Amino acid sequence: MEFVVLPDTPAGVALAARLRALGLGRVVEHASGRPWIVGDWPAGQVVSAAAGPRRLAVLGCALTSPEQLTRALERARTPRDLDALAGTLAGSFHLAASLDGEVRVQGSLSTARQVFHTTLDGQTLAADRPGPLVALTDAAVDAGTLAARLLAPWPPWPLAEQPCWEGVEALPLGHYLELRRDGTGRTVRWWSPPAPEIPLAEGARRVRAALADAVAARARQAADAPLSADLSGGMDSTSLSFLAAGHPGGLVTTRWEATDPADEDQLWARRACAAIPDAEHLVLPRDEAPSWFADLLDPDPDVEAPFAWIRTRARLAYQARRLAERGSTGHLTGHGGDELFLATPLALHTIARTHPWRAVRHLRAHRAMGRWRLGPALRALAADPSFAQWFAGSARALTAPPPEVSRRPDFGWGISPRMPTWATDHAVETARHLLRETARRRPGPLAPLRAQHANLQDVRLCGDTLRRVDRLTSRNGVAWHAPYVDDRVVEAALAIRLEDVALPDRYKPALAEAMRGTVPEANLGRASKSEYSAEAYASLRRHRAELLELTDDMQLSRLGLVNADALRTTLLALPPSSRSLMPLISTFACEVWLRSLAAAPAPPTPAAEPASAPAAPSASAPSTSPA
Template identity: 45%
Template sequence: MEFVVLPDHQASREVKKLVPRSDKARVINHPSGQPWIVGHWSDTDIVSADAGETRMVLFGPVSTSAAELLRRLERVRTVGEVDSLARSLHGCFHLIASVSGLVRAQGSISSACQLFYGSVAGVTVAADRPQTLATMTGAGVDEELLALQLLAPFGPPWPLSARSVWRGVRALAPGRHLEIQPSGVGRTRTHWTPPEPDVPLASGMFALREALEGAVAARVREGRTISADLSGGKDSTSLCFLAARHDVSLVTLHVSSSDRANEDRLWAERSAAQLPGVNHVVVPMSDTPGFFAESGLAAAQDLEAPLTMTRRPLTEYIARFAASRGATWHLQGVGADELFRPSLMSLHALIRSRPLAALPHVRAMKSMRRWSAVTTVRSLARVETYRQWLSASADHLTAERVLGTGAGWEVASRVPQWTTPEAVDAIRRQLRRSASEAPDPLSTLPVHHEMLRLIQANGTIVRAGSRTVERFGVSFQAPFLDDRVLTAAMSILLADRHKADQVKPVLAAAMRGIAPDSVLDRQSKGDFSPDLYAGLRRHRGHLLELFEDSHLARLGLIDADGPRTALRGMHTDAGMLMPFDTTLANELWLRSLPSHASLTSVGTEPVLAEGAS
């Protein structure tokens, strides 16, 4: 699925011709007859309704039918009235409305459904892919923003994260939508802000349960097959039990770690035994391509931006599995950690709102992380304003990363140690320039700002993963990233998000009576670190070859000897491979750019020649 949104303006007929593959595209018109939405999609991707001068299109899983949408749309007279309709829907979707010539377009808070916009032929145009707009305008890549993509682990901080690497293209911020006047002038407006965490868990868990039930229900089709991860943890298990309540054929997949100490397989099999009629499949990691496989590294990359896809070969394996079972949607538990596992920033906020309630959790964290009293106080000290934090982050780009210490508005960004001084300077300029503009954070509460940034990182992963496998006819779906789920989770009192004997107490409370108590009370969770190392060893030779003639090095962004040295080294902590993963993503992305692109080094104009796409 891909689409472009045009204004109700006479220029749209000419702009439509600039849309890639426009001669074979599907077109939905404004009530005036001007082209409105141009692109490629299947009938299962879309729910639409036409009520005279008001039209609406929803792309993606959503809890409404065309008939129901029409009944509700008949009462809409202004684009502002779209708010209540949108908030009432479950699912994760793009919403596009045309009301008396005024266009409203938005994606999801998580960015799993993201929307980009820019100016084409003098009018504002939106699209679900930034490279589409770049192709229409002949824009190239912003080289300073390309340097920012090297930042690990999640790329540039807000608001630089909302800027596309393609010149002249912007991404909608969380909770904002785009309005395009009939004149072609566009502006963004806010329709959602983070809720205050003022709802007790005793009542909030019911709203969260309803949101999760609705999120899964929006993705099931009665009598059809749906596939899902079943890792053995709370997240995927909860989704599987919610899906099993519907009249669907449920196929669950567990990719088993090669680590014999990993108990996830046992927990997954216990859960599968309690799922009615489930077809549970266990696949040893050794039977999959694993991590860093050459098949994934050699594949064409999504041109949106450099996106870390170390798991891409495994991602494609899962998609093939889902397709072989007749499923078009595959459920994943992505996003639950960020919503339900209390972070250091959550504890930081709790200390300031209810210090006595926070003390037991401070002691527990001090013990768990083996902190001294001084380290504990320093780690939970007052956080500066967002402007101060953003400015200070420019000074710490090359500092050593110490995992698990220090509270900040976002996970601290660091450049890989092989980044060139010129690239580091380019990144610092961008950060300081952004800080000088005093940007507002995504939330006045640091813990919610952090949560939104992490949720957006997850949304990007899901979006990129789905595009990677769309040729198999499969879409990855992450119900925890839905707007209504996110809002319900963020509304819970900070004090109720912490519980000494629960890893994710809010999710456990919401799913009690639906998922097995034994899983909801589970305190441990395995990971794939041994398999990550195994993939690195197995494919080290090919990875080394990639950096023999590095595009990043040609641009003056890295010293190619750095990642090659890292590949040959020993790593006691898999987290330290994050900088390499980010660098690899950038290298592969550059190699996927069109062959006629003119690449130049840092400090020259531009990385891509005008006219390249």
């Protein structure tokens, strides 16, 4: 699916003609007859309705119907009147409305469905990806944002959501884009995080209902075709597999053969598979499937931005092809469950202020598991920097040694990022400047509470990546769905009391309670989580030659951002800590992206507009292909 939303103005006619030259040939019209949504999408992925001069469309996967949308339209007089509908639909989708000359368009809270926008000749237009906007405006790569993408493990919000193209913006959390009658646009907040006040039992009931609806939306879209799902052995994928087990078209589960013989996931996956005997359980063999970091010399056709999961790009394509052979057109992934349900120590910062006596138990448990020293832990808890102050501190620490894993807890607003040791002074200072400028603007966090802010940042990072994964796998025949990052699931998880879900000695208590009676008790009782450092080291050694080739004539070096010799030294003598490998992933993601831009074909030259259309500048081919 790919689309652009246009304002209800005469200029939209000319813009639609230019978009058709880019291969976006399907058109949904405003009531005025002017083009409204121009794009390309598979059958069954758009539900729409009309009521007088008003139009409404839901693009993607949602539990809705034309009748429900019509009822909402009949009540709506302004874009704001659709808040209730947007806040109740289950699934993952974009919502677009045309109301008497005004337009509303929005994506999802997680960015799995994102809205990008730009202004051209006074007209604001929106799209589900930057590509068409880049082609229309001849936008250039934002070199400063690219330098920040080298940060590991990732740039902090809001830098992580800044598009890599000059003049292109992304919708912030909880906002929709409104296009006025004159074609200008503004962002409007419609959603805020819920207060975490719901007791665990009620919260778990809401989580279960939201997850069941999320899976039902995918099952309905799959119709009679098989639905496939991850079944790695972890609680997240296991829960989805059991929720999907009754799909009339059948269920195909997948898991990867482990590299590490000590990987516990395999044992737990086999137990879960035995409890779903009617499903086909597919084990993807290690000796046939691509390993991590495979095929990084191949350009990527999706050049929106550096791809955070570049290390598993070849594996994902292989998995999608295997599932397509079995008839699946939609796959459920468990990604997003960790981001929502894993206990975060940041919750202790809030609990210590709202329920100090309960905080004592939490602190004792965290100290026992993390081997925290009491003095540093208490001092960290007492510190209370604002989000802007924390951001400024992160700018100062870009080249400091990575924070300790244990012994000294950090209750800041997130993981303080670091630049790779092979980043040049120019790259470091560019990233530091961006962080400092952001801190000077004193941005508010995604949520008032640290734990919720961290949850939302992680959910949005996950959604951003899964949006790109879906494009990759869809090119290989299977759409990738992540029910955990659906709006209703995110809301339900965030609303549960922190003191009920933040105990480190209980593994994902909200999800475990939600799935009780659906997932076997033995699987819900799992208290461990596998780690994959063996896979990382084995794959880096296997593909060392190709990775070293990426350091020859590096695009990042040409831009003055990376010292290729220092990077080669790291590849030839891998660091002993797997945490030190994370900067390699962000660096290779940026390098592959730049090489893909250079290798991409130029977009077609748009056809001339009809003579009756207002004059508009021709879209000369940009120096890089649209994202």
